[in-house]
Amino acid sequence: MMDQKSPILVLGVGNPLLTDDGVGIHAIAALEKAYSFNPPVEIMDGGVQGLNLLGFIAEAKHLIVIDAVRNGGAPGTLYRLAGGQIPRRVLQKNSLHQVGLLEALALASVLGDPPSTVILGVEPLDIASIGLEPTLPVRERIPELVDAVLAELKLLGCVPQARGE
């Protein structure tokens, strides 16, 4: 139980039952297992909640999103998107119900001050098959993805401590 909400939210999103789509969830699990932070940060498994995450997003000052990102690169390619590189809306829309994360970000800006946002992504190979683990090219990049999150947190003045040291 934290009384003081951290201004930093690390948000893993995706569906851990759908192979590479779960990479964001697997990455935050690895992050939480290996490190603690001072001051503490909010680490959240956002699943595929889309718009329902708006509350958590709106409360944060700094947002780090970890997700599978389709950008046409080789599977396992890592991406960092910030500021103007974050698409203002989803171009290839076929989601009715899951008004997605990008919409939630857009709406956060209508409501008031949206958090400064960085998206750390991995190019997926397979996001359609049912599977509890990412494919090999994606799985083997998870440690680097965790390092990328640590780098972002350091920029925000947060010191990671390896657990068990």
Next chain:
Amino acid sequence: MAKRITIDPVTRIEGHLRIEVEIADGKVVNAWSSGQMFRGIEMILKGRDPRDAPLFTQRSCGVCTYVHYLASIRAIEAAVGVEVPENARILRNLLHGTQYQHDHIIHFYHLHALDWVDILSALKADPQKTAALAENVSQARWGGTAYFKQVQERIKTFVESGQLGPFNNAYWGHSAYALPPEANLMAVSHYLEALRLQAKAAQMHAIFGAKNPHLQSLVVGGITCAMDLTPDRIAEFLYLWKETQTFVRNVYLSDILAIGSFYKDWAALGGTSNFLAWGDFPEGEKEPESLFMPRGVIMNRDIAAVRPAEQEKVTEHISHSWYEGNTDQHPYKGQTAPQHGDYDPDNRYSWIKAPRYEGEPCEVGPLARMLVAYARGKDSARKLVDDTLARLGVPVTALFSTLGRTAARALETVLVGDAMEGWVMKLVENLKAGQDTIYQAWTMPDKATGCGLNDVPRGSLGHWIEIEDKKIKNYQYVVPSTWNLGPRCSNGKLGPVEQALIGTPVADPKRPVEVLRTVHSFDPCIACAVHMIDPRSNEVYKIHVL
């Protein structure tokens, strides 16, 4: 040079829905509802420890995490034969009631309202007149000329920034939009206030749910949030509940009446015939007798002839779905053997199976639940329904429509939300009396079957589990969107949404907002693309819709 990227939303949805309609003389004469994505979570569960099922199934749907979690826990409890303590039952009801409040508010404002509310027309509204209108029809806490002016400015900035994202609907200015600019501006302001509210209200789930958005506090035999059963935490929950329910009564319900009064023609469109509710919110040990939202089935709109609903009478048909075989099986016997083929409306055309109750398609969801509650003589439900019909000046048959479905959702939110206060008080009373049991021990049998029924915001949900050697042998579930959006069955009977669309007027086949109104009124948890065929002009339009 930044690269253009797309975050592919395909993975963010539970399935992809395609609606095809045929139009003659400006009206829908035939319809096909097709789920375009296979969900085979059942296959992953085989051979696992039954206790894994709740955590897996809560990930199977985009937003309805808690409801699958609860249904799965109940199925296992039925199989192992454990009765949960009263406090656990109350806490589960509170979490479930919270889900109703949130889902229904989000559905109306963020997923459905823009079918009725024209956001661009709101830019033409006079803020002063809007303030007067709002004063008159809603008891919202915010208002006044300056407030509406500010909302208008915000929308304008957003529209001009070219990132209409969530409002990216191609139908602004369509002739089917009936609200004056001021009513549109008022509704859009409530859209934004509802966003703010849902952001706050998400905390309610976290209080007794241990984690949010994927709750972890339920276990087979009870609940684990003992450390949150303190006066402080309960007071915090009540405070958030009160704020949410005040919005439900003073804003959501008022908006339904205000907006509904401009769309009375929709009280004669979009209806179905049969209604099924498993019911939910047990207030005692005996079910279904103790269910706050009662169980029942209504056939052919004959409310007086409401009957008990029994899960044994459910079968799933697959003759028009992409599965092996043609058998109609009860979920205990159900197999998930996918066999994808071409999309062929005359033959197989959907990944969704066709559930039937005694062979009949049934609508599930808020309208079904309110009708069953009405039929069972539940006074609070009757009063709400009768008052609403009187205020809108529409006959009782208006319930069987798109407008009736949308109004029933709001009425149910009032009903369930109001009941939550009493549940909290009962919990407090128990704790004060030293009754703090929240868990009942149990043992895993070698062999057993169990069924967990619940009624969730979108409608009736059932999970069926078969255990052998202490492992899952078979697991099936039938979700609300399967009932509502399933295809034809072996007997050629249309699914509820297919039936509801027949007769819908379509002013402009290129912009079928009327079709969307009915499809969205079912709160499908699937994406939607509308494929229009106009046999007379022989044109085919493919329209992808948010």
